[in-house]
Every structure is written in C-alpha cells, then in structure tokens.
Amino acid sequence: MKIDQNLVNTLEEIKDPGELMAELFRLFGNRAAIGTSGQWTGVALIDMVIRAGITKPNVFTVDTLRLFPETYDLMRELERKYNIKIKKVVPNFETVSKMVRDHGEMIFFNSKAKQEYCCKIRKVDPNNRILDNLDVWIAGLRADQSNSRSRKKRLDIIQHKQQDGIVRPLLKVTPLIKWTEEKVKDYTRTYHVPVHKLLEIERDGWHYASLGCIICTTPIGPQETRRAGRWRWFNYALNDDQKECGLHLERTDK
Numbered sequence: 001m002k003i004d005q006n007l008v009n010t011l012e013e014i015k016d017p018g019e020l021m022a023e024l025f026r027l028f029g030n031r032a033a034i035g036t037s038g039q040w041t042g043v044a045l046i047d048m049v050i051r052a053g054i055t056k057p058n059v060f061t062v063d064t065l066r067l068f069p070e071t072y073d074l075m076r077e078l079e080r081k082y083n084i085k086i087k088k089v090v091p092n093f094e095t096v097s098k099m100v101r102d103h104g105e106m107i108f109f110n111s112k113a114k115q116e117y118c119c120k121i122r123k124v125d126p127n128n129r130i131l132d133n134l135d136v137w138i139a140g141l142r143a144d145q146s147n148s149r150s151r152k153k154r155l156d157i158i159q160h161k162q163q164d165g166i167v168r169p170l171l172k173v174t175p176l177i178k179w180t181e182e183k184v185k186d187y188t189r190t191y192h193v194p195v196h197k198l199l200e201i202e203r204d205g206w207h208y209a210s211l212g213c214i215i216c217t218t219p220i221g222p223q224e225t226r227r228a229g230r231w232r233w234f235n236y237a238l239n240d241d242q243k244e245c246g247l248h249l250e251r252t253d254k
Helices: 005-012 017-031 040-051 069-082 093-103 112-131 181-190
Strands: 032-035 059-062 086-089 136-138 155-161 167-173
Touching: 005 017, 005 155, 005 167, 017 032, 017 040, 017 136, 017 167, 032 040, 032 112, 040 069, 040 181, 059 112, 069 086, 086 112, 093 112, 112 155
Parallel strands: 032 059, 032 136, 059 086, 136 167
Antiparallel strands: 155 167
16 A cells, blocks of 8 residues: 555545544554553544454554553553553663663753653654554644644654665554544543543642653643643753654654
8 A cells, every 4th residue: 555645635534533543454454553652542542443343453552661650550451451462662772771871870860862862762763663664653642732743634644764774654643633632531431441540640730641751750730731741850941842752753854
C-alpha cells in the first residue's frame, strides 16, 4: 500500500476513530501499530479498535526504565482485559550506561539540552527503532494538550529516517486529535476501559494531567497549565509548547 496523499484523502472519509484504525490494520497489518504511554487517549484507542473488530491490534509502549509502578500495572491490566500483548521497547543499555557515566544519573536537572538528550536516549531512539518496522504510527495526541499539538493533523505523512539512513514516508495518525479530555474520560467510563491509577487521583485540586518518567512528572495545581508538571524545574523559563520529550516535535529529517 502506497503512502501518499491519495491514501490520506481516502482515509479522511472515515470519521469514526475506531473504524479508521480498523481500516489501517486491515490495509497494513502489523506494519501499523498503536503507540501508548498509558494515558487517557492511548487506552481509549486500544478499546476502540478492538470494538471495531481488530481483536489483536499491534500495540507498543516505550519503557524508559524510569516509569511509574502504576504504568507497568496498567500495561498488565490492559493485556489481561483485551487478551493482547503490548510490546515493550527499552533503550539501549550500553548507551544509557554511557550517558549516566558521562553526565550523571540525574542529567535532566542540569539543563534543557541535557533533559532532551536523556529523553532522546531513553524514549525517542527506542521509539524510532519501532518505527523502522512500521508504515503507520497511531498516536494519542489531542489538540487540547498544548498549542503546538493543536496544529497536528489527524492524518499526516512524515518522513522517517531509519537507523540505516534510509528516509521514507510514514503515516502518523492521531484519531482523537479533536476530542477533549472530558470526552475521552467519558468514553473510558462508558466502556470500562482500564485507566492509569495516578490519573484518577485528585487532592485539593492537585492532579496528574500528563505522565512520563517518575522523576520528571509531578501533579499540577488548580491554576497551572496541563504540562506544568513535566520537568517542573524549568517552568520559570519554558512554556507548555517547549515541554516535549521529542517524540512529537515537527520532523526535520527530510
């Protein structure tokens, strides 16, 4: 199946997110995959595609080796409920070890550049290894998460640079890009979708709005923006659009 604008135009006619994903899996098989970190949208996508008739969807998650215990619990719960196997992708051990030797265990506190380097080693590089074997990457981004994410397309052809240097088109799909968080939450309640336990906790208005690595993620207060809890020590200098791990930045590897 050729990834081009004609394919995008055809797929744009499918408005239902579950049916859209189901068609992608029918067209591409295991060359399509849902990537999830266990947040609201990612778990809803798994439930939707299974309800649309794809009983064994290809699903992966990047295990940075610094995730919350509740994140690992959620992945096991999703596997049990839906009778699926979620592929766990981990960073290269030698590369992580060298990073720690060269810069220290808590490299992400030092500077924005070192935080991005840590994210690259632990998250972006493993994710890119998975993409080397995919033609379709289904992601859980939503427009209401940040200004930069509000500009993302529902179906977008990106240029993926493989480890061997080959650059090829890859279809990135965000089926729930226009959904609000409340709409996604309502869906998970209606269909009894397993959700991350930390996302359900609220104390005096403080709650987790975004989840990543265990040290780099904190709850946000009632008056804070939704990504204020990510790398909180940079809040004095960065806005929400700059609070990214690197997975969903604009691609420059043309």
